[in-house]
Amino acid sequence: MITSTTGPQPADFADVRATNLAVVLRFVREHAPCSRADIAANTGLNKATVSSLVADLIDRRLVRETGLTENRVGRPATMLVLDGSPYAAIGVEINVDYVAAVATDLAGQRLLAWRRSFSAGESVNQGVANVAAIVRRVVNRMAKEERQVLGLAVAVPGLVDVQGAVRIAPNLGWRDADIGGDLAKALRDPGFSIQVDNDANLAALAEQRFGGNAGADDLVYLTGQMGVGAGVILDGRLRRGGLGYSGELGHVQLDPEGPACRCGRRGCLEAMAGIGAVLRRADPSPAEIEIELEEVVRSARAGDEATLATLAAVGAGLGRGVSIIANLLNPQVVILGGYYVALAPWLLPPVRAAVRDGSIAPQAGGCEVVASTLGHDAAALGGAARVLDSLDSGRLPGGISRTT
Amino acid sequence: MITSTTGPQPADFADVRATNLAVVLRFVREHAPCSRADIAANTGLNKATVSSLVADLIDRRLVRETGLTENRVGRPATMLVLDGSPYAAIGVEINVDYVAAVATDLAGQRLLAWRRSFSAGESVNQGVANVAAIVRRVVNRMAKEERQVLGLAVAVPGLVDVQGAVRIAPNLGWRDADIGGDLAKALRDPGFSIQVDNDANLAALAEQRFGGNAGADDLVYLTGQMGVGAGVILDGRLRRGGLGYSGELGHVQLDPEGPACRCGRRGCLEAMAGIGAVLRRADPSPAEIEIELEEVVRSARAGDEATLATLAAVGAGLGRGVSIIANLLNPQVVILGGYYVALAPWLLPPVRAAVRDGSIAPQAGGCEVVASTLGHDAAALGGAARVLDSLDSGRLPGGISRTT
Numbered sequence: 001m002i003t004s005t006t007g008p009q010p011a012d013f014a015d016v017r018a019t020n021l022a023v024v025l026r027f028v029r030e031h032a033p034c035s036r037a038d039i040a041a042n043t044g045l046n047k048a049t050v051s052s053l054v055a056d057l058i059d060r061r062l063v064r065e066t067g068l069t070e071n072r073v074g075r076p077a078t079m080l081v082l083d084g085s086p087y088a089a090i091g092v093e094i095n096v097d098y099v100a101a102v103a104t105d106l107a108g109q110r111l112l113a114w115r116r117s118f119s120a121g122e123s124v125n126q127g128v129a130n131v132a133a134i135v136r137r138v139v140n141r142m143a144k145e146e147r148q149v150l151g152l153a154v155a156v157p158g159l160v161d162v163q164g165a166v167r168i169a170p171n172l173g174w175r176d177a178d179i180g181g182d183l184a185k186a187l188r189d190p191g192f193s194i195q196v197d198n199d200a201n202l203a204a205l206a207e208q209r210f211g212g213n214a215g216a217d218d219l220v221y222l223t224g225q226m227g228v229g230a231g232v233i234l235d236g237r238l239r240r241g242g243l244g245y246s247g248e249l250g251h252v253q254l255d256p257e258g259p260a261c262r263c264g265r266r267g268c269l270e271a272m273a274g275i276g277a278v279l280r281r282a283d284p285s286p287a288e289i290e291i292e293l294e295e296v297v298r299s300a301r302a303g304d305e306a307t308l309a310t311l312a313a314v315g316a317g318l319g320r321g322v323s324i325i326a327n328l329l330n331p332q333v334v335i336l337g338g339y340y341v342a343l344a345p346w347l348l349p350p351v352r353a354a355v356r357d358g359s360i361a362p363q364a365g366g367c368e369v370v371a372s373t374l375g376h377d378a379a380a381l382g383g384a385a386r387v388l389d390s391l392d393s394g395r396l397p398g399g400i401s402r403t404t
Numbered sequence: 405m406i407t408s409t410t411g412p413q414p415a416d417f418a419d420v421r422a423t424n425l426a427v428v429l430r431f432v433r434e435h436a437p438c439s440r441a442d443i444a445a446n447t448g449l450n451k452a453t454v455s456s457l458v459a460d461l462i463d464r465r466l467v468r469e470t471g472l473t474e475n476r477v478g479r480p481a482t483m484l485v486l487d488g489s490p491y492a493a494i495g496v497e498i499n500v501d502y503v504a505a506v507a508t509d510l511a512g513q514r515l516l517a518w519r520r521s522f523s524a525g526e527s528v529n530q531g532v533a534n535v536a537a538i539v540r541r542v543v544n545r546m547a548k549e550e551r552q553v554l555g556l557a558v559a560v561p562g563l564v565d566v567q568g569a570v571r572i573a574p575n576l577g578w579r580d581a582d583i584g585g586d587l588a589k590a591l592r593d594p595g596f597s598i599q600v601d602n603d604a605n606l607a608a609l610a611e612q613r614f615g616g617n618a619g620a621d622d623l624v625y626l627t628g629q630m631g632v633g634a635g636v637i638l639d640g641r642l643r644r645g646g647l648g649y650s651g652e653l654g655h656v657q658l659d660p661e662g663p664a665c666r667c668g669r670r671g672c673l674e675a676m677a678g679i680g681a682v683l684r685r686a687d688p689s690p691a692e693i694e695i696e697l698e699e700v701v702r703s704a705r706a707g708d709e710a711t712l713a714t715l716a717a718v719g720a721g722l723g724r725g726v727s728i729i730a731n732l733l734n735p736q737v738v739i740l741g742g743y744y745v746a747l748a749p750w751l752l753p754p755v756r757a758a759v760r761d762g763s764i765a766p767q768a769g770g771c772e773v774v775a776s777t778l779g780h781d782a783a784a785l786g787g788a789a790r791v792l793d794s795l796d797s798g799r800l801p802g803g804i805s806r807t808t
Binding site: 016218232242250254324328357360 | 659
């Protein structure tokens with residue numbers, strides 16, 4: 001039997017209201033302050049429906065009226081903004097040497113951003129206990145602010161399948177771990193959803209929602225952590241592939257004769273342009289990376305020739321990787337994150353040159369390469385973004401009590 | 405202003421009927437023979453709505469009742485099948501040495517498949533005149549069968565932007581050509597839509613709809629023509645990238661020290677695993693390729709060692725390209741088309757080995773590699789598929805006359 005998802009889905013009238021609530025919520029998020037008439041004019045929904053939907057969103061404290069009015073012909077319109085004061089979204093990133101946590105309100109404003117050190121090589125149990133401890137503190141803080149937690153999404157550097165199971169996280173030494181289930185147990189079924197995703201995927205969501213290229217439909221984010229992964233957004237959505245393992249750029253082979261990679265192959269992008277290549281050592285200690293990286297930046301600023309040559313070589317390798325993405329996916333922008341941000345002044349010129357030279361489309365198909373402006377908690381912030389995405393796709397807190 | 409397409413679109417009630425007509429049409433296409441009750445049970449639409457929608461589709465001669473009934477508890481149900489006898493979809497492929505045309509009915513059954521030789525190096529004007537000539541003959545044939553042409557989609561080997569303009573078709577020597585507009589003029593505004601797309605994109609649509617892996621949500625098709633391009637389907641839809649230039653696998657650099665490529669770079673996939681590498685010559689004459697390819701197949705069957713070594717090397721290079729796709733996109737299947745099909749017995753083993761060895765995900769993330777079963781007119785057939793896709797997304801022939 002042929003089944004296909006190319007065509008439209010049936011517009012089930014029972015879902016129409018939930019969908020339209022989400023449409024109005026998203027419009028207010030993006031265009032606040034705005035009036036009910038603005039919403040009607042821009043969404044194609046009629047005014048009576050918009051009024052009813054807005055009343056519902058006000059009941060749920062997702063939207064509120066401001067004192068402001070807009071002067072138009074006829075009577076003035078009351079302006080709406082996001083409320084969301086009773087809600088929070090939480091994102092957590094587990095990395096080799098730290099756990100980062102971010103909480104945001106509905107508009108994506110950071111309510112807190114915490115980080116605690118984390119020892120590489122911890123067992124899954126220890127890791128989950130660490131994450132649970134930081135999440136408990138975040139939830140308590142939110143409770144003090146009288147905010148209900150809408151959900152938690154956890155970023156893990158590794159292969160995470162579409163169900164959220166961690167298949168392999170090589171730099172953590174984890175395999176086949178049900179982090180989400182374990183966390184739910186550790187948090188004693190906290191009453192909010194817990195999602196687990198790849199770190200690059202979540203960072204890409206953060207860029208799409210909050211970054212310097214927010215709103216780009218075709219965007220790729222590259223993590224520059226111990227590993228190099230890609231979060232691929234095409235046509236406005238994360239593309240995970242069949243099992244959820246998309247974005248594994250780090251082990252794309254750039255040169256069959258290249259340096260040995262930790263994965264056992266040769267000439268992988270990670271071996272040629274990962275943090276090990278930057279620091280000129282095969283297996284840098286996670287705890288030392290930030291200190292050594294500062295040293296590299298200092299040397300580069302001072303014009304040290306060996307350092308500049310190393311960064312030029314890393315940039316050339318990274319650029320070849322980005323040119324593969326440009327040729328294969330034609331994104332509008334590729335965003336370099338993590339450790340690459342601090343090195344951007346030296347990496348961006350050779351990366352851009354390699355992309356230009358390696359792309360078959362004129363002007364690299366319009367593909368720009370930039371450094372992330374979201375800092376080191378991009379993946380954690382992306383966890384919060386994923387929770388907000390769930391809201392945007394219609395999973396609103398509380399039941400739908402009103403009907404029209 | 406942040407605009408984003410991550411969330412749902414408003415369910416505009418005016419569009420609901422058109423959407424639902426398309427949903428029912430698609431259900432009948434995929435599940436015929438089926439009853440109105442089947443449609444209601446599987447789409448979530450209520451029975452009265454389904455009856456009204458089916459009546460509309462019968463009026464348009466898109467669906468018909470059969471004499472068959474289904475025995476159920478209660479009264480027997482009349483079974484429905486696709487009608488579509490008054491309609492045809494046309495796909496055309498322009499390649500270096502031929503133009504292929506396919507016409508199908510609504511169910512995708514081929515009504516005709518024609519091919520005429522075409523000289524490489526023809527100007528855009530000559531090319532368009534050739535295509536117009538074959539299209540005119542197809543339209544006349546369809547008129548004799550009393551079929552209305554729903555649309556035409558033309559496959560071109562090159563960069564085609566999202567508006568359908570051909571930016572660069574290197575092997576045709578065309579640049580910045582408005583093939584669609586020129587064809588409309590040559591055909592004197594024929595009263596059906598004309599779309600232009602990349603050949604790999606359209607072949608991927610054909611595989612998704614008609615191929616051995618029909619219905620796969622994450623599928624990549626590789627053309628094995630003078631060039632090597634990829635058609636990328638993720639989450640059930642073609643992903644074109646920002647400007648439409650996705651899928652340019654042919655000029656991804658596999659080896660900085662590799663053989664010179666016609667594009668001026670070194671070690672591109674096309675140079676290592678294109679038809680030139682198979683035939684062991686940098687610039688094979690298009691007219692000679694098929695004859696020479698038969699010779700290669702004959703030698704390989706006879707166990708000629710040099711031939712087998714060449715095919716093993718080509719397979720290894722191609723496999724490295726496919727492993728990039730597997731790592732970056734995690735598709736369920738990569739389908740080798742064009743000239744690769746005849747060579748599949750020798751290419752598939754080394755390709756699969758390279759994908760297995762080069763993928764970071766276990767078992768290559770479930771990515772299978774197979775040869776296309778659609779033959780050389782996959783791209784033309786994909787043109788017809790694209791016309792049928794337009795129908796599936798709600799652009800039905802004729803206005804909507806009924807209302808409920």
